[in-house]
Amino acid sequence: MVQPGKHDEDGVPMVNSGDVLADAQGHDISFKVARSIHEKFKRSTLKGGEILLTLVGANFGKVSIAPSDYEGFNCSRAVGVIPVTSDSEYIRIALQSQLVRYYLDTWVNTTAQPTFNLSDVANLPIAWAGKEIRNAIVNHIGSISKKITINTQLNQTLEAMAQAIFKSWFVDFDPVKAKMNGEQPQGMDEATASLFPDKLVESELGLIPEGWNIASIKDFGDVICGKTPSKTNANFYGGNVPFIKIPDTHGKIFITETSDTLTQAGDESQPKKRIPENSICVSCIATVGQVFITTKPSHTNQQINSVVPKDQNSLYYLLFYFKGLNKHFHDLASGGSATLNMNTSTFSKVVLVRPTPDVLEAFHNAISGLMEKMLSNQLENATLSELRDTLLPKLLSGEVEL
Incomplete structure (x- = not known):
């Protein structure tokens, strides 16, 4: 096309x-x-x-x-x-x-x-070997690929579980509605339930729990638009600092590896563009609405805006909130041009519901175990992919016999 x-x-x-x-x-x-x-x-x-x-x-x-x-x-x-x-x-x-x-x-x-x-x-x-050898190669490489697939599917399940909790607490307001009906919120201990009010009030985003407020993205943290260091300086590339581009992000929540990296010189050439571990990033040009989290100090290209949260307890809240804004982000990026483009200023001013700090902390703690398991699975998949890529040429060349 x-x-x-x-x-x-x-x-x-x-x-x-x-x-x-x-x-x-x-x-x-x-x-x-x-x-x-x-x-x-x-x-x-x-x-x-x-x-x-x-x-x-x-x-x-x-x-x-x-x-x-x-x-x-x-x-x-x-x-x-x-x-x-x-x-x-x-x-x-x-x-x-x-x-x-x-x-x-x-x-x-x-x-x-x-x-x-x-x-x-x-x-x-x-390379085209006999049917028996072709099948053996498929079986050897396939066993590794199958484990990668299982981990990927498990992560999809874990993400859905975390998403369900987010939706219950922050979209449907189930704990608040239960308390409005004089009921104990389902599946929630009393201490956590006590953090939610028993009343909804009007806001510019519709009904929200009493005591919560409306804030822009920039109120949650510093917003940084990425930049590509000069490609003419070879000393800037090939180090240990991740340089994140949109193709590195597809299908991932955590960025554990990138196709391009920066050296210390490349990193230091644009210190104001450096984002720390546990920054939350959103693609805003061309492929709009990819949302992911950094796992180490990184840089991104100019197609990505990043939020460095003031409070780490808002990290997973922002992750799932941003995922739910995919259509809104696309609408903001349309702007009449052929290429989708949501600029940093527009992104920074998007308004969100901001719960109280204790509710954000409770949510962060409630899903941290799920998120940590997802990160562990992603890291294992990276190791398995490296093993598969190392083994494959040896099998095809006959260096490793089947």
Whole structure:
């Protein structure tokens, strides 16, 4: 799809390169194109089971298999679609080999940004062994991939549990409504229930619990718009400081690894753009509404705004609040131009409901265990991915015998 246009909430989901990187499921695809545009580019409509290959950007050459719930979705021009009828898992694995990487890097056009021509995909050579060996490679690599998938699915469950608590407390106001009816809030101890009032009052955002107030994002913490250090200075890149871009964030709540890093010199070249561990970040240009948390001092590019909370007890509250504002963020970013852009000033002034500090602390404590387990699973997946990527070329070359 060459020109997807603006996000259309009633349109057709469009798979982009970030979704391929994240092995995203159908419900994770947030960007939708108008059905009239989809009709013009029906050739790239998915059925499920196709191999998807990223063609554009720093992360070109990443591979995934379209899950069955992608049926009817379309793809951006940054994603190549490879229809296959058999051996899809082996082909996916082989496309991640060093041999294929060599040809990707050799044939890529780097005039503007890395771009691999779709017409060259059919000419990529892959190692092709006998059926028995192909199956053995799939089984070995598949066992690692299966564990990664299990961890990812577990994290989705944990996130849903945390989201349910957030919705009960801060969207539906269940504890307040229970107390208004003279009842004990369900599943809540007396000490926590005592933190909630028994009355709702009017506000500019509608009814909210008495004693809570309305505040802008900038009232919760310092808002920092990222910046890219000069690419002409090679000494700025290749160190230990994460440099976060939108493709690093898809399908993740915590950022534990990035494709690009900064050196100490790169970090110190823009000290006012440095954000600490446990900052909460939102993508605000092009792919709008990705929300994630840093796990170490980091930098982001200019497509991302970050909030450094004044009170760490508001961290998870802001995370789930921002996730619920996805449509609002998209509306603010529309502004008449083809590319979505929510500037830092607009983002900073978005108003939120602000609970009392003791309620924020109770919520933070209530879901901290869930969030810590999610981070642990993400870190394990990073280790497993590294193992898989190390083992794969040895299996394909025969260096490691099956």
